[in-house]
Amino acid sequence: MTTSTTLQSLFMKEDEERRKEQRNWLDLPPELTTSILLRLSVTDILFNAQKVCRQWRRVCKDPSMWQKINLRDCLLYQFDFESMCRHIVDLSQGSLLEINIGHFLSDSLLSYIADRSSNLKSLGLSIYEPMTNEGVMKGIAKFPWLETLEVFHSSFKLDLKAIGHACPQLKTLKLNFSGCPGHEIYLISQLDLIPPPVECDDDALAIAESMPKLRHLQLIWNGLTNTGLNVILDGCPHLEDLDVRKCFNIKLVGNLEKRCLERIKELRRPGLLVDGLVKSTYELVHVSSFLYDAKKKMKTSSPSPMKYEEPRSWADLPSELTSLILIRLSVADILNNAQKVCRPWRRVCKEPSMWRKIDMRSLIRDRGMLEPLAIMCRHAVDRSQGGLVKIHLGNFVNDDLLDYIADRSRNLRSLGLGMCFPRVTRPRLVNAITKLPLLETLEVSHSCLNLSLEDIGHACPQLKTLKLNSSGGFWNSRNDDDYALEIAKSMPELRHLHLYANNLSYTRLNAILDGCPHLERLVTDVLQA
Numbered sequence: 324m325t326t327s328t329t330l331q332s333l334f335m336k337e338d339e340e341r342r343k344e345q346r347n348w349l350d351l352p353p354e355l356t357t358s359i360l361l362r363l364s365v366t367d368i369l370f371n372a373q374k375v376c377r378q379w380r381r382v383c384k385d386p387s388m389w390q391k392i393n394l395r396d397c398l399l400y401q402f403d404f405e406s407m408c409r410h411i412v413d414l415s416q417g418s419l420l421e422i423n424i425g426h427f428l429s430d431s432l433l434s435y436i437a438d439r440s441s442n443l444k445s446l447g448l449s450i451y452e453p454m455t456n457e458g459v460m461k462g463i464a465k466f467p468w469l470e471t472l473e474v475f476h477s478s479f480k481l482d483l484k485a486i487g488h489a490c491p492q493l494k495t496l497k498l499n500f501s502g503c504p505g506h507e508i509y510l511i512s513q514l515d516l517i518p519p520p521v522e523c524d525d526d527a528l529a530i531a532e533s534m535p536k537l538r539h540l541q542l543i544w545n546g547l548t549n550t551g552l553n554v555i556l557d558g559c560p561h562l563e564d565l566d567v568r569k570c571f572n573i574k575l576v577g578n579l580e581k582r583c584l585e586r587i588k589e590l591r592r593p594g595l596l597v598d599g600l601v602k603s604t605y606e607l608v609h610v611s612s613f614l615y616d617a618k619k620k621m622k623t624s625s626p627s628p629m630k631y632e633e634p635r636s637w638a639d640l641p642s643e644l645t646s647l648i649l650i651r652l653s654v655a656d657i658l659n660n661a662q663k664v665c666r667p668w669r670r671v672c673k674e675p676s677m678w679r680k681i682d683m684r685s686l687i688r689d690r691g692m693l694e695p696l697a698i699m700c701r702h703a704v705d706r707s708q709g710g711l712v713k714i715h716l717g718n719f720v721n722d723d724l725l726d727y728i729a730d731r732s733r734n735l736r737s738l739g740l741g742m743c744f745p746r747v748t749r750p751r752l753v754n755a756i757t758k759l760p761l762l763e764t765l766e767v768s769h770s771c772l773n774l775s776l777e778d779i780g781h782a783c784p785q786l787k788t789l790k791l792n793s794s795g796g797f798w799n800s801r802n803d804d805d806y807a808l809e810i811a812k813s814m815p816e817l818r819h820l821h822l823y824a825n826n827l828s829y830t831r832l833n834a835i836l837d838g839c840p841h842l843e844r845l846v847t848d849v850l851q852a
Contacts, residue, residue: 353378353381353382353385356378356379356382357382357385357387357388360372360379360382360383360388361388364393365392365393365394365407365411366407368383368388369383369407369410369411384414386414386415386416386417386418387418388414389411389412389414389415389418389419390415390418390419390420390421391420391421391422392408392411392415392419392421392422392423393422393423394407394408394411394422394423394424394425394427395423395424395425395447395449404425404427405427405429405432408424408427408432408436409432409435412435412436412439412440413439415439415440417439417440417441417442418442419436419439419440419442419443420442420443420444420445421443421444421445421446421471422436422440422443422445422446422447423446423447423473424447424448424449425449426449426451428448428449428450428451428454429453429454429458430454430455430457430458430459430461430462431458433448433454433458433459433462434458434461434462436462437461437462437463437465437466438465440466441465441466441467441468442468443466443468443469444468444469444470444471444492445469445470445471445472445473446463446466446469446471446472446473447471447472447473447474448473448474448475448476449475449476450474450475450476450479454479456479456480456481456482459479459481460481460482460485460486463486463489463490464485464486464489466489466490467489467490467491467492468490468492469490469492469493470492470493470494470495471493471494471495471496471497472486472490472493472495472496472497473495473496473497473499473541474497474498474499475499476498476499476500481498482529483496483526483529483530483533483534484529484532484533485533486533487529487530487532487533487534488533491536492536493534493536493537494536494537494538494539495537495538495539495540496530496534496537496539496540496541497539497540497541497543497566498526498541498542498543498545499541499543499544500520500543500544500545500569520544520545520546520569520570520571520572521546522546522548522572523546523547524546524547524548524550524551524554526542526545526546526547526551527547527550527551527552527554527555528551528554530555530558530559531554531555531557531558531559532558534558534559535558535559535560535561536561537559537561537562538561538562538563538564539562539563539564540555540559540562540564540565540566541565541566541591542566542567542570543566543568543569543570544569544570545567545569545570546570546572547567547570547572547573548572548573549572549573549574549579552567552573552579552583553579553582556582556583556586562586562587563586563587563588563589564587564588564589565583565587565589565590565591566591567591567592567593568591568592568593569593570593571593573593575592575593642667642670642671642674645667645668645671646671646674646676646677649661649668649671649672649677650677653682654681654682654683654699654700654703655699657672657677658672658699658702658703673706675706675707675708675709675710676710677706678703678704678706678707678710678711679707679710679711679712679713680711680712680713680714681700681703681704681707681711681713681714681715682714682715683696683699683700683703683714683715683716683717683719684715684716684717684739684741693718693719693721693746694719696717696719697719697720697721697724700716700719700720700724700728701724701727704727704728704731704732705731707731707732709731709732709733709734710734711728711731711732711734711735712734712735712736712737713735713736713737713764714728714732714735714737714738714739715737715738715739715741715766716739716740716741717741718741718746719746720740720741720746720747721746721747722746722747722748722751722752722755725747725751725752725755726751726754726755728755729755729756729758729759730758732759733758733759733760733761734761735759735761735762736761736762736763736764737762737763737764737765737766738756738759738762738764738765738766739764739765739766739767739768740752740766740767740768741768749774749775752774753774753775753778753779756779756782756783757778757779757782757783759782759783760782760783760784760785761783761785762783762785762786763785763786763787763788764786764787764788764789764790765779765783765786765788765789765790766788766789766790766792766821767790767791767792768792774791774806775809776789776806776809776810776813776814777809777812777813778813779813780809780810780812780813780814781813784816785816786814786816786817787816787817787818787819788817788818788819788820789810789814789817789819789820789821790819790820790821790823791806791821791822791823792821792823806822807828807831807832807834807835808831808834810835810838810839811834811835811837811838811839812838814838814839815838815839815840815841816841817839817841817842818841818842818843818844819842819843819844820835820839820842820844820845820846820847821846821847822846822847823846823847832847
């Protein structure tokens with residue numbers, strides 16, 4: 324069987340007749356090619372897709388490809404993102420409608436975008452020094468059709484009144500004091516050290532006066548009070564979505580609470596921001612009360628008129644239901660908040676069943692947070708009492724933490740490590756993994772550690788999924804073909820193999836296919852001839 328035929332059986336999984344026939348993707352209509360390429364990241368389009376062939380290059384240069392741009396989640400700092408962003412704006416030829424910009428934003432870049440994208444309708448900014456208030460205001464004022472504005476900041480005092488008058492079509496405003504996307508866990512861990520926002524209704528007054536068409540408003544960690552919130556409700560008659568989490572000067576009780584519930588379709592109350600299904604511990608209380616009431620109402624034989632009732636005690640929820648709700652919170656929110664609500668919740672949070680799966684992959688780049696997160700992880704592992712079966716770690720992982728987990732989690736089935744270089748060394752990583760004989764899934768991102776995959780394969784005979792991300796491959800001195808041979812020799816049970824940014828040759832790929840007879844899924848982005 325030839326290599327191409329084998330690859331078709333792995334990649335396409337079509338019936339026997341179609342395996343013998345490989346379509347030419349150049350025959351795809353341009354509209355379909357565009358629809359496919361639009362699902363790639365900006366960097367993938369510019370540095371990879373447009374280099375495939377002339378047809379793809381023409382598609383990638385079409386202005387319709389650049390109507391929506393997201394550069395907020397770009398973490399590969401070796402790129403000059405400001406120059407890249409200018410190039411993308413040029414490619415849009417004035418048709419840009421939506422853009423989200425991350426850490427590299429500057430006054431000059433915002434001005435460049437504004438001068439060439441007067442039809443922009445959605446703008447997302449993460450504002451850092453050395454940006455100036457004047458530069459931000461001048462840029463935003465050039466977007467008269469703007470409907471959505473989202474700003475992550477840490478110290479800026481925006482002139483919201485001027486923004487409202489300059490952007491009369493504004494329907495969505497999001498102001499987040501947490502600094503940048505992804506820093507919520509950091510703020511939660513530092514809650515006791517950060518003073519609450521000072522009472523101030525200036526933003527509320529400016530919003531009420533200049534943004535009458537507003538429908539969606541998010542104010543995270545803002546100083547507005549009940550007075551300011553009432554002013555917003557008066558000045559924004561179309562408001563239907565209100566998010567005031569972390570606005571600790573607001574007390575949603577009495578007439579104000581009733582007014583919000585009557586006017587607002589989706590209300591997020593003051594509380595702690597977390598990533599997940601349930602947005603805050605405060606909201607969790609209300610979700611629990613609702614579920615408790617709903618369960619009792621289902622037993623009612625005949626309908627009764629709706630009337631206002633005091634919330635039931637969420638402490639009376641069955642422990643199984645409480646566990647089902649709390650398990651959707653992040654590790655940080657469970658340890659720092661949920662378990663402090665009441666004794667029943669504390670008992671649930673200490674149950675080993677709550678800690679069978681731990682996900683702490685969110686990357687917090689502040690060096691001062693690495694050790695606190697490692698300590699939090701140890702505590703979570705202790706809570707599992709040996710029942711941990713799946714764990715995914717972020718950039719805070721180090722050699723000692725890996726040993727700690729391996730020594731206390733011999734039943735671990737899935738291990739994920741993200742951006743672990745240089746805090747994790749090759750010998751200690753291999754040593755830790757060899758203590759996990761039941762491991763079935765191993766995922767290592769930014770694999771620049773020259774891993775000994777053969778040792779890992781022999782130590783983990785049940786390994787079925789291997790994912791290696793070598794996007795930091797310029798640090799890696801090993802030949803990627805060596806990895807292929809080690810995989811072929813030591814991982815016969817492998818079903819799923821992901822090799823991202825690995826310079827793998829067809830010869831070594833054949834070795835993998837021969838050595839892994841059960842392989843069902845193979846993902847690799849670079850193949851050498």
